[in-house]
Every structure is written in C-alpha cells, then in structure tokens.
Amino acid sequence: MKPNSQIPLWTIGAPIFAAALLATAALAPGFAHGGVFVACVAVGVAASVFAAVHHAELVAFRIGEPFGTLVLALAVTLIEVALIVSLMVAGGEEALGLARDTVFAAVMIILNGIIGLCLLVGGVLHREQSFSLDGVSASLVALGAIVIMTLVFPNYTVSVPGPFYSPSQLMLIALVTVVVYGTFIFTQTVGNRGWFLHGEGEDVGHGGARPSNATTASGALLLLMCLAAVVLLAKQLAPSLEAMVFKLGAPNALVGVIIAAIVLLPEGLAALKAARSNRLQTSLNLALGSALASIGLTIPAVSCVSLYMHLHLMLGIDSRSSVLLLLSLFVASLALRTGRTIILHGVVLLVIFVVYLFTTVVP
Helix, strand or coil, X not given: CCCCCCCXXXXXXXXXXXXXXXXXXXXXCCHHHCHHHHHHHHHHHHHHHHHHHHHHHHHHHHHCCCHHHHHHXXXXXXXXXXXXXXXXXXXXXXXXXXXXXXXXXXXXXHHHHHHHHHHHHHHHHHCCEEXXXXXXXXXXXXXXXXXXXHHHHHHHCCCCCCCECCHHHHXXXXXXHHHHXXXXXXXXHHHCHHXXXXXXXXXXXXXXXCCCHHHHHHHHHHHHHHHHHHHHHHHHHXXXXXXXXHHHCCCCHHHHHHHHHHHHHHHHHHHHHHHHCCCHHHHHHHHHHHHHHHHHHXXXXXXXXXXXXXXXXXXXXXXXXXXXXXXXXXXXXXXXCCCEECHHHHHHHHHHHHHHHHHXXXX
C-alpha cells in the first residue's frame, strides 16, 4: 500500500475531534457521563486509531525499514509510559500494580493476539510466509530476558517479601532493562540492520515517490497527536468500562486488558496490514519491537518514579499468569524457530490468547 503523498483531511480532523471531546469533559464533567458522550468518545478513539495508522505508514515509508517500524512502537510506548506515570503519581499506593498489569497485558496481547492473528491471516492468504530468523531470534532473546526479570523473578527474591524488589534490586533491574533494550535498538538499526529486512528493502510494497520532508514532518506531528488522543480518550472511557465490568461481575484486571488493547490497536492494525501484504518481517518487527519498547521503557520509568516517591512497586505476577507467560514465550519461540510460518502457528497462539482472556474474566 502506498501512503497518499497528501494528508487526508479526516486524519487531521480525528485529533481535533478528540481534543474537542477532552475539552468538553474538562469543562462539563456532568455531561461526560452521558451515554451519547461515551459513544462519541468511542468514535473518537476509532478515528484516532485509523488516523494514527495512516500517519505511521507515511512516516515509515519516508524513512524506510527498520527505522519505520520503530516510529509507531516508540511513539505509543512513550505516551503509554506518560499515562502510567501520571496515574501512579495520582493514585499513590493504590496504583502500585498498574504498571505490572499494563505491561503484562501488552506482552500477552502482542505475543499471542497480534502475532497469532498476523500468522493466521498471512497463512490463509499466502499459505506459507518467511522472515529473517536472525532478527526474530534477537528480538525474542531480548524480550524473554526482560520479561522474566521484571515480571517473574520478583516472586523469588527474598530481600523483600512478596512480589517486590528491594530498592537496590529495583535500581539494578531498571538499569539492565535499559541496557538490554538499548542494545537491541542498536542491533536493529545499526549493528545488524540487515537481519530485520529479510530482502524486503526499504520500498517493498510501496510504489511511487516518497513523501516530502514537510509532509513527513506533518505526518509525524499528527501521529503523536493521534496517539495522545487514543491514550487520553481511553483514559476517559475507563470509568464507563469499569462500570460495565462491575455489572458483568468480572475482575478489575479486565479493564487493564481493554485499555491496553485500545492503546495497542494502531500497532496491531499496522502489523496486520503488513502480514496481508506478505511482509511478515515488517509485522514481526512491529509486534516484537512494540513488546520490547513497552516493557523496556515502562519498567525503568515507573521504577524511577517509585524510588523517588518511596513507593513499593509491585512487579511480580501470580503463578497462573506466570505459566501462561512462559507458555507464550515457549510456543512463540517454537513457531518462529525456522524462519517460516504456517496457519497452525497462528491458530495455536490465538488459542493461548483466548485462554488468557477467558481466565482473566474467570480466574
């Protein structure tokens, strides 16, 4: 798909509409709880998501791979980190598990939901798809190490009881997380850039002239505005979602899953488009890169905030979640071990995702 060299008006109107909704919620809080307003917020989220995908494709087309796939992942993650930190500052002790729940949901959605759907759709349309085994292996090595150290290992340390790190341990984990993620970015963009291209080149699947610098800059700015709109509108939807979840009798963790899914929707749509176009390498770059950015930037940021505010950051997940996380990493590693994928791989990952969603509602 070739991004239009001109920016469509609807992609400009989406963040403006979102800003109007946010202004209405701030100036007229009573009106913000009405059903009509909630419906408008849902429309604003959807419009902002599709606009974000359009602008991300435009920027990625201009700067080429693998840098293009970093744009959406880093933009979403930076805004996600800002949202989590702001909620932690406002919530104090009550928000200690927010970062953990958000990161865990993001990893499970990406590893099983997004990748599984991309493999399934790509397999149905193209029977078999190939990718760079070296690049995906590097991504999984970094992701596996960070995920286990941040979400599982805290349950087994003894300096502080419970799923917590001591302050010195938390400082170390934050540091090594930054080191691993930074090394991965260097590997992807400089050290072994070819591993993440797999012969697709910088213009595969795109014809015509690249967008101008002015158009690209405008697209990048609008991308950030759209992503901010998605996150802030998702936060605006949270009370309504909480009320819905309460009426259903489901655990509060379901709200975090829904919010994470909304925030990750732009990346998921972009990855799915690439898979449909038989560019599985781009799909995996987006998905695994997003998972690494989500945990590689969020954990250090919230660790610094918790240390500064003298809060005990809850990181360890429970045994049920640990089993599902380890199963997800194991199956994803097996499915992506040969450099070729088939429908079966996507189906198995999606089955694990369904089990994760169901056990979130029915623990």
